[in-house]
Amino acid sequence: MSNEKIFADLKKSIETWDADLAEVATKAAIEAGIPAGEIVDKGLAKGMEVIGDRFDKAEIYLPHVLGASKAMEKALEILAPTLASGDTSYRGTVVMGTVLGDIHEIGKNVCCAMLKGAGYRVFDLGPDTSVESFLEAVEKEKADVVGGSALMTTTLMVQKDLVDAVNEENVPVKTIFGGAPCTQEWADEIGADGYSENAAECVQLVNRLLGK
Ligand code: B12
Missing domain, CATH: 3.40.50.280 (Cobalamin-binding domain)
Structure with a gap:
């Protein structure tokens, strides 16, 4: 799978509050060697931007935002060990x-x-x-x-x-x-x-x- 497709899936999973897709896409991103920060910034957070805009325009309501948050939390749960596995010397x-x-x-x-x-x-x-x-x-x-x-x-x-x-x-x-x-x-x-x-x-x- 191309990185573009992975980023698109990451974004879509949040936009459509699809926790299952968030899980699959996050695992695919880790497997493809995409750095954790990019998985968040170029994928998941882009989806959350769309959610924020749509909520602003009253196209969606709080339960949808909550659903998007749950999908985000699922992805972050999978990402946590990767996000936290950098340079571990105490700073x-x-x-x-x-x-x-x-x-x-x-x-x-x-x-x-x-x-x-x-x-x-x-x-x-x-x-x-x-x-x-x-x-x-x-x-x-x-x-x-x-x-x-x-x-x-x-x-x-x-x-x-x-x-x-x-x-x-x-x-x-x-x-x-x-x-x-x-x-x-x-x-x-x-x-x-x-x-x-x-x-x-x-x-x-x-x-x-x-x-x-
Ligand atoms: C998800 C969300 C929710 C979820 C939160 C779930 C959770 N566990 O966090 C739920 C559904 C619970 C929720 C509730 C509410 N929400 Co809300 N929510 C959002 C939404 C759509 C996305 C926020 C998000 O998670 N972004 C993704 C993350 C990755 O980005 P981020 O938070 O910006 O963080 C990045 C940077 O900012 C930075 N950063 C963040 N923190 C820090 C700290 C430091 C120290 C540093 C250096 C950097 C840094 O790094 C982060 C990672 O890159 C925003 C829209 C938006 N534009 O932000 C509205 C938004 C913030 N919510 C809003 C509102 C109004 C509410 C409610 C009051 C709704 C209601 N009527 O009940 C309640 C809040 C009640 C309360 N007392 O807090 C408004 C706020 C409007 C305002 N007054 O400014 C927004 C802007 C939506 C809107 N357009 O109207 N919300």
């Missing part, structure tokens, strides 16, 4: 979570898996994480970097709350942010240390911030 500790009030976690999970693959110790606090929980985990795990994902315009502000709390308490940790509505401009505006558009760049960003 640093990262605390990650999705900010308070926000339950979206697919993108954050991909970032966590790729950071693990790059040799980072990653503590994933899950979705709907309060600023206090982020700070507690940073202190407990002596984290070098803390990352907050936000997928809604309404929860972006919590990223600022996290930067403010880190500054107020003088916590020696780098702050990084991402998620669809987050931008480099926003990260600069709130005084964050970094932003990345996708998971592969998230690894490069953390490497850069820690001088690795």
